Amino acid sequence: MEKDFVFHNPTKIYFGRHAMTHLKDELENYGENILLAYGGGSIKKNGIYDEVIKALKETNKNIIEFSGIMPNPTLNKMLEGVELVKKHHIDLILAVGGGSVIDLAKGVAVSTYASGDAFERYWLNKEAVDNECVPVGAILTMAGTGSEMNGGSVITDEDRKIKVGRVFGSYNYPKFSILNPLFTLTVPRYQMLSGIFDAFSHLMEQYFSDTDNSVTDYLLESLMRALIDAADVAIEDKDNYEARSNIMWISTLALNTLTGLGKSQDWEVHAIEHQISAYTDCAHGMGLAAISPAYYRYIYPFGIDKFKRFAVNVFKIDAEGKSDEELALAGIDALEDFIVTHAMPNSLKKLGVPRELLSKIADSAALGGGYKKLTREDVYAILYNAYERK
Amino acid sequence: MEKDFVFHNPTKIYFGRHAMTHLKDELENYGENILLAYGGGSIKKNGIYDEVIKALKETNKNIIEFSGIMPNPTLNKMLEGVELVKKHHIDLILAVGGGSVIDLAKGVAVSTYASGDAFERYWLNKEAVDNECVPVGAILTMAGTGSEMNGGSVITDEDRKIKVGRVFGSYNYPKFSILNPLFTLTVPRYQMLSGIFDAFSHLMEQYFSDTDNSVTDYLLESLMRALIDAADVAIEDKDNYEARSNIMWISTLALNTLTGLGKSQDWEVHAIEHQISAYTDCAHGMGLAAISPAYYRYIYPFGIDKFKRFAVNVFKIDAEGKSDEELALAGIDALEDFIVTHAMPNSLKKLGVPRELLSKIADSAALGGGYKKLTREDVYAILYNAYERK
Numbered sequence: 001m002e003k004d005f006v007f008h009n010p011t012k013i014y015f016g017r018h019a020m021t022h023l024k025d026e027l028e029n030y031g032e033n034i035l036l037a038y039g040g041g042s043i044k045k046n047g048i049y050d051e052v053i054k055a056l057k058e059t060n061k062n063i064i065e066f067s068g069i070m071p072n073p074t075l076n077k078m079l080e081g082v083e084l085v086k087k088h089h090i091d092l093i094l095a096v097g098g099g100s101v102i103d104l105a106k107g108v109a110v111s112t113y114a115s116g117d118a119f120e121r122y123w124l125n126k127e128a129v130d131n132e133c134v135p136v137g138a139i140l141t142m143a144g145t146g147s148e149m150n151g152g153s154v155i156t157d158e159d160r161k162i163k164v165g166r167v168f169g170s171y172n173y174p175k176f177s178i179l180n181p182l183f184t185l186t187v188p189r190y191q192m193l194s195g196i197f198d199a200f201s202h203l204m205e206q207y208f209s210d211t212d213n214s215v216t217d218y219l220l221e222s223l224m225r226a227l228i229d230a231a232d233v234a235i236e237d238k239d240n241y242e243a244r245s246n247i248m249w250i251s252t253l254a255l256n257t258l259t260g261l262g263k264s265q266d267w268e269v270h271a272i273e274h275q276i277s278a279y280t281d282c283a284h285g286m287g288l289a290a291i292s293p294a295y296y297r298y299i300y301p302f303g304i305d306k307f308k309r310f311a312v313n314v315f316k317i318d319a320e321g322k323s324d325e326e327l328a329l330a331g332i333d334a335l336e337d338f339i340v341t342h343a344m345p346n347s348l349k350k351l352g353v354p355r356e357l358l359s360k361i362a363d364s365a366a367l368g369g370g371y372k373k374l375t376r377e378d379v380y381a382i383l384y385n386a387y388e389r390k
Numbered sequence: 391m392e393k394d395f396v397f398h399n400p401t402k403i404y405f406g407r408h409a410m411t412h413l414k415d416e417l418e419n420y421g422e423n424i425l426l427a428y429g430g431g432s433i434k435k436n437g438i439y440d441e442v443i444k445a446l447k448e449t450n451k452n453i454i455e456f457s458g459i460m461p462n463p464t465l466n467k468m469l470e471g472v473e474l475v476k477k478h479h480i481d482l483i484l485a486v487g488g489g490s491v492i493d494l495a496k497g498v499a500v501s502t503y504a505s506g507d508a509f510e511r512y513w514l515n516k517e518a519v520d521n522e523c524v525p526v527g528a529i530l531t532m533a534g535t536g537s538e539m540n541g542g543s544v545i546t547d548e549d550r551k552i553k554v555g556r557v558f559g560s561y562n563y564p565k566f567s568i569l570n571p572l573f574t575l576t577v578p579r580y581q582m583l584s585g586i587f588d589a590f591s592h593l594m595e596q597y598f599s600d601t602d603n604s605v606t607d608y609l610l611e612s613l614m615r616a617l618i619d620a621a622d623v624a625i626e627d628k629d630n631y632e633a634r635s636n637i638m639w640i641s642t643l644a645l646n647t648l649t650g651l652g653k654s655q656d657w658e659v660h661a662i663e664h665q666i667s668a669y670t671d672c673a674h675g676m677g678l679a680a681i682s683p684a685y686y687r688y689i690y691p692f693g694i695d696k697f698k699r700f701a702v703n704v705f706k707i708d709a710e711g712k713s714d715e716e717l718a719l720a721g722i723d724a725l726e727d728f729i730v731t732h733a734m735p736n737s738l739k740k741l742g743v744p745r746e747l748l749s750k751i752a753d754s755a756a757l758g759g760g761y762k763k764l765t766r767e768d769v770y771a772i773l774y775n776a777y778e779r780k
Contacts (some may be wrong), residue, residue, distance in 0.1 A: 001406070007402070015394060015396070017391065215636045223605070261639075
């Protein structure tokens with residue numbers, strides 16, 4: 001653990017088949033005005049909405065609905081939420097949905113009592129938060145982003161075509177999150193896969209940086225391996241509780257800050273994907289899948305030891321008789337096999353990105369990188385390599 | 391994650407070479423009367439005491455000293471602390487030391503405002519806590535017990551010869567813990583090893599139970615492997631920061647509840663060791679080392695699949711050509727090799743336990759067990775097998 005760190009994650013997690021039974025107890029901790037934030041209404045079909053309404057009514061809450069939160073939630077939607085919180089003196093924002101809903105809820109929570117333009121100050125300029133946040137509680141219906149146990153909030157300004165993430169401190173983490181793996185059983189296959197790859201990418205982004213041998217790297221390897229095993233089961237047998245519950249908990253751990261402690265991180269795949277999805281509105285996890293093989297083939301020579309470890313410890317590849325380069329590439333091949341086997345797009349063409357967008361995306365992607373600091377030309381080369389693959 | 395769980399760990403961790411720079415900021419959150427709890431005075435030799443006093447003075451605190459906290463801290467010492475807290479209207483108990491000091495601090499914290507006999511109610515009868523706890527902050531000087539990020543408090547009633555553990559909820563976790571791996575460099579080799587084996591045993595106690603394939607088991611395997619790797623380095627090169635920092639952080643994670651979520655656990659080795667140390671006052675980790683090989687050889691047939699996984703994933707034993715039994719036993723052999731190689735006692739005789747105590751220990755050990763519910767005769771057989779080994 002070469003780098004000093006502070007770890008503080010006070011979100012209370014209720015996990016399992018009966019996790020919702022704790023909702024009423026939690027609601028007792030807050031005032032009567034509840035903003036019920038959710039997405040396109042799928043929670044009305046699968047019964048979750050009714051369960052939540054019942055708990056809210058039994059605890060005598062005033063329910064203010066805030067629905068229609070979209071994937072890649074927008075600045076305008078966030079401002080709509082801010083107005084509702086102010087108008088109704090909201091005591092708790094109850095976010096029911098996946099990462100988009102929870103991200104937006106946190107955005108509303110920190111923006112309501114901000115002085116000035118909160119998006120400008122907190123997302124674009126990364127200023128320190130100097131106002132109170134409205135408490136957020138979450139009921140997770142889709143695994144992947146990890147938003148249920150962290151301070152992340154990615155908001156898209158659709159006018160300026162920019163998707164900007166901000167990671168807030170524990171003052172803006174959900175106070176509690178209810179994680180019932182059964183709620184994820186009705187998620188369509190494509191979205192489930194997108195969530196799985198999103199979580200897998202979070203683990204890789206934290207793993208592929210640094211040359212030391214930190215505990216964090218061991219944890220990351222174990223979670224990557226566990227996620228592959230669980231995904232293989234869940235894709236064959238979509239009602240398998242053990243696999244679904246593992247996927248849900250891995251997704252939470254993959255981005256609750258624990259798995260990044262004491263080491264540097266990469267996040268360049270996410271930086272590139274953010275720009276792709278700003279232009280195309282693709283499913284986030286699928287955008288990550290489409291870029292990852294090309295990205296890692298581009299950077300592996302600069303961190304070859306870690307890529308060898310990845311091959312052996314995550315994909316269980318036998319190192320015997322392989323050169324360093326062969327072993328490292330075998331790990332990346334296995335990653336691409338995982339993507340292709342489960343019918344995820346391993347190229348931008350399969351994702352549906354028009355070739356003429358590559359240059360624009362390369363222009364706007366933030367430049368960083370774990371093993372190699374990328375230039376605009378590097379990003380373009382990666383996008384070019386990612387465009388078409390068999 | 392077959393079992394439902396609640397996870398809530400709000401302890402704020404400051405980790406690393408410069409972790410102490412945060413102490414003053416934390417002290418600002420509490421009133422002026424500080425109970426400074428520590429052990430036999432080693433912190434006065436290595437400079438930690440002076441650093442703490444400086445921070446306390448610079449934040450204008452009244453310092454009430456509470457020193458001489460012993461390994462296997464006693465009920466009488468706890469009652470001495472309770473009197474000090476009451477008399478001086480203590481606002482924060484600052485525990486500087488290893489697990490014994492922090493365990494005792496939590497004991498004082500929960501007992502001070504309890505009605506009736508707190509040890510009787512909370513430790514012996516496991517009653518729900520119905521009073522406020524005094525806040526505890528910790529500065530860790532020895533890795534192993536994990537007390538710095540949980541609600542555990544093991545107290546020994548020396549009159550009745552019983553050592554009783556209670557795990558309190560997050561209301562009695564340290565509010566903050568300062569973990570500087572450099573502070574552990576002066577810990578004598580024997581105590582370092584004891585801490586390492588204590589942490590390793592925590593991981594095994596959580597691992598060897600259940601037949602499912604939970605994420606928690608993957609995490610446990612990765613932490614066991616990481617601990618072996620770090621121990622091997624630290625024992626050769628005792629000033630190696632990476633190894634020492636890994637050991638410290640693994641010890642914390644090994645018992646902060648994360649590594650036991652969603653599955654059943656064992657804890658029988660700890661139950662037996664508690665009785666051994668009630669009679670002999672041995673170093674806790676060494677007591678665990680002396681019992682573990684015999685215990686696991688006794689129970690492995692009842693959980694053979696997990697023991698096979700242990701051999702392969704933790705000790706990297708090649709499964710090729712081995713029967714289930716051979717593979718499982720090879721893992722336990724490797725565990726015993728680890729103990730012997732690092733000059734830890736692999737038998738009760740080497741630990742210094744007189745043979746005539748075995749029967750008494752078997753009489754008083756709590757009966758439980760992960761893969762096999764033990765009888766008094768089972769415990770005696772395990773102690774008998776653990777008595778003398780080459």
